[in-house]
Amino acid sequence: MNPLQVGLVQQTCGADRNVNLEKSSRGIREAVALGAQLVVLQELHAGLYFCQVEETDCFDQAETIPGPSTEFFGALARELGVVIVTSLFERRATGLYHNTAVVIESDGSIAGKYRKMHIPDDPGYYEKFYFTPGDLGFTPISTSVGRLGVLVCWDQWYPEAARLMAMAGAEVLIYPTAIGWDPNDDTEEQKRQIDAWMTVQRGHAVANGLPVVAVNRVGYEAAPSGGPGSLFWGSSFVAGCQGELLARLAADREEVRIVTLDRLRSEEIRRIWPFLRDRRIDAYADLLKRFCD
Amino acid sequence: MNPLQVGLVQQTCGADRNVNLEKSSRGIREAVALGAQLVVLQELHAGLYFCQVEETDCFDQAETIPGPSTEFFGALARELGVVIVTSLFERRATGLYHNTAVVIESDGSIAGKYRKMHIPDDPGYYEKFYFTPGDLGFTPISTSVGRLGVLVCWDQWYPEAARLMAMAGAEVLIYPTAIGWDPNDDTEEQKRQIDAWMTVQRGHAVANGLPVVAVNRVGYEAAPSGGPGSLFWGSSFVAGCQGELLARLAADREEVRIVTLDRLRSEEIRRIWPFLRDRRIDAYADLLKRFCD
Numbered sequence: 001m002n003p004l005q006v007g008l009v010q011q012t013c014g015a016d017r018n019v020n021l022e023k024s025s026r027g028i029r030e031a032v033a034l035g036a037q038l039v040v041l042q043e044l045h046a047g048l049y050f051c052q053v054e055e056t057d058c059f060d061q062a063e064t065i066p067g068p069s070t071e072f073f074g075a076l077a078r079e080l081g082v083v084i085v086t087s088l089f090e091r092r093a094t095g096l097y098h099n100t101a102v103v104i105e106s107d108g109s110i111a112g113k114y115r116k117m118h119i120p121d122d123p124g125y126y127e128k129f130y131f132t133p134g135d136l137g138f139t140p141i142s143t144s145v146g147r148l149g150v151l152v153c154w155d156q157w158y159p160e161a162a163r164l165m166a167m168a169g170a171e172v173l174i175y176p177t178a179i180g181w182d183p184n185d186d187t188e189e190q191k192r193q194i195d196a197w198m199t200v201q202r203g204h205a206v207a208n209g210l211p212v213v214a215v216n217r218v219g220y221e222a223a224p225s226g227g228p229g230s231l232f233w234g235s236s237f238v239a240g241c242q243g244e245l246l247a248r249l250a251a252d253r254e255e256v257r258i259v260t261l262d263r264l265r266s267e268e269i270r271r272i273w274p275f276l277r278d279r280r281i282d283a284y285a286d287l288l289k290r291f292c293d
Numbered sequence: 294m295n296p297l298q299v300g301l302v303q304q305t306c307g308a309d310r311n312v313n314l315e316k317s318s319r320g321i322r323e324a325v326a327l328g329a330q331l332v333v334l335q336e337l338h339a340g341l342y343f344c345q346v347e348e349t350d351c352f353d354q355a356e357t358i359p360g361p362s363t364e365f366f367g368a369l370a371r372e373l374g375v376v377i378v379t380s381l382f383e384r385r386a387t388g389l390y391h392n393t394a395v396v397i398e399s400d401g402s403i404a405g406k407y408r409k410m411h412i413p414d415d416p417g418y419y420e421k422f423y424f425t426p427g428d429l430g431f432t433p434i435s436t437s438v439g440r441l442g443v444l445v446c447w448d449q450w451y452p453e454a455a456r457l458m459a460m461a462g463a464e465v466l467i468y469p470t471a472i473g474w475d476p477n478d479d480t481e482e483q484k485r486q487i488d489a490w491m492t493v494q495r496g497h498a499v500a501n502g503l504p505v506v507a508v509n510r511v512g513y514e515a516a517p518s519g520g521p522g523s524l525f526w527g528s529s530f531v532a533g534c535q536g537e538l539l540a541r542l543a544a545d546r547e548e549v550r551i552v553t554l555d556r557l558r559s560e561e562i563r564r565i566w567p568f569l570r571d572r573r574i575d576a577y578a579d580l581l582k583r584f585c586d
Binding site (some may be wrong): 012026028076118120122133137150154156158159160161162164166168169180192193195196199200201202204206207240242243244272273274276278279280281282283285286287288289290291292 | 411413426431449451452454461485489495497499565566567568569572573577578579583585
């Protein structure tokens with residue numbers, strides 16, 4: 001079980017679903033050839049990031065679980081003997097959709113799913129129109145390579161989500177993501193944003209003594225509405241249990257990488273930094289409020 | 294009210310209380326001469342870091358509030374017209390002690406106090422022997438320069454503390470601190486530790502859209518028991534509302550610095566990153582548990 005080889009597949013996406021899936025498939029094969037036991041794909045890797053606009057036709061892209069994506073990646077996982085973290089637009093019922101990560105076991109079965117709990121909505125990221133907030137809570141998914149604390153994109157800004165996954169026994173935090181710059185932002189602001197994004201997630205690693213794996217979309221996608229579009233910043237990364245950067249992928253191109261995680265490190269770090277011991281659970285009640293006013 | 298000039302006084306401490314207080318006083322005067330409206334001192338700045346051992350005589354160093362320290366810094370605050378964040382070993386009653394930050398208003402009065410909520414205990418940092426965990430909760434202290442979210446040292450590893458201060462209306466997070474390396478740790482481990490310490494606090498800035506001010510002790514203090522002692526790593530810093538580093542002081546010497554905080558930045562950042570809007574307070578109940586098992 002130790003060490004664990006994790007593969008990251010960072011890719012561009014286009015309008016053709018089959019091309020995107022084949023690209024993911026090639027990335028997974030490449031990662032497995034390099035030794036990956038677990039491969040993580042980025043958020044909504046089967047298509048363009050359609051949330052740049054609010055358009056009812058986009059709901060046609062949603063699929064059931066099980067469904068075409070879980071069949072496709074299930075067959076691949078079984079063939080290669082690898083655990084895969086996928087992300088898809090879930091159709092749960094007529095008019096009820098989620099942004100869902102599905103973990104496929106190495107025998108091709110569905111190990112579990114996580115429905116994105118925190119849903120963003122800001123210019124170019126109109127997710128509240130499409131995705132019902134998740135109702136499965138913050139529950140790690142048990143697999144043959146460990147208990148995976150899978151969260152999705154906007155969740156990564158919330159220390160609460162990371163803590164709850166850690167408290168529920170997650171051994172690694174995993175974030176499929178699609179985040180980019182507004183190309184109109186100046187270079188300084190772009191740098192602050194990407195640094196903030198890495199810092200807050202590395203902070204979750206520190207606060208919880210867990211490794212973090214974030215896999216982000218890369219490449220420019222034009223806005224159907226003629227707006228500035230999104231320049232997805234790639235820069236997928238892996239941090240160790242003290243938040244130290246173990247790998248950082250390119251910002252401007254597709255990349256497949258494998259990273260070695262020392263699964264015993266969490267035990268060592270939580271012994272020298274026993275944060276879980278000292279949480280003041282008698283004084284945290286206000287965390288369940290919206291604001292203290 | 295905008296901008297706010299914050300002074301940081303990072304110092305070494307010795308066994309002579311008066312020498313330490315005079316050094317703090319000179320630092321405050323220097324910061325005010327540079328334009329500081331608010332000056333932050335490090336944790337337990339009146340003495341050596343006595344928690345390297347468990348020794349009942351050390352309780353003699355504790356003092357009441359009001360008491361000698363609040364008199365001393367009260368007179369200085371009134372003379373200079375500056376708000377000061379001090380830190381002291383509080384004697385609350387016979388056998389009842391706290392690690393307490395006291396905020397002095399610019400008229401010399403006590404604006405409020407914060408009793409350290411999370412108490413560490415690890416080799417060389419035997420704080421659980423000395424300090425009763427705080428019972429004042431996470432309450433910002435209102436002053437003429439704004440609502441200060443004052444926390445202390447070990448609190449800085451807890452996202453819960455930062456979040457609760459933000460939710461209670463803090464406009465800046467402030468951490469007087471005394472943290473150092475075990476001189477026996479290798480260089481790589483020392484680097485991971487100081488990076489983790491900065492990262493997790495910069496993460497609080499990001500998650501809450503607030504600036505963070507951390508003022509840390511500096512210099513080597515031998516262990517009375519003959520152990521390795523502690524090499525306090527200084528490196529006091531200020532981060533902006535996106536976690537960006539605005540200032541970082543020396544790791545190996547005393548330093549006084551003032552840093553300009555843009556008090557309007559929090560409003561801007563929380564508009565583009567409205568994390569408070571999307572917290573899943575319906576799904577956070579387990580944060581009040583010790584662990585989910």
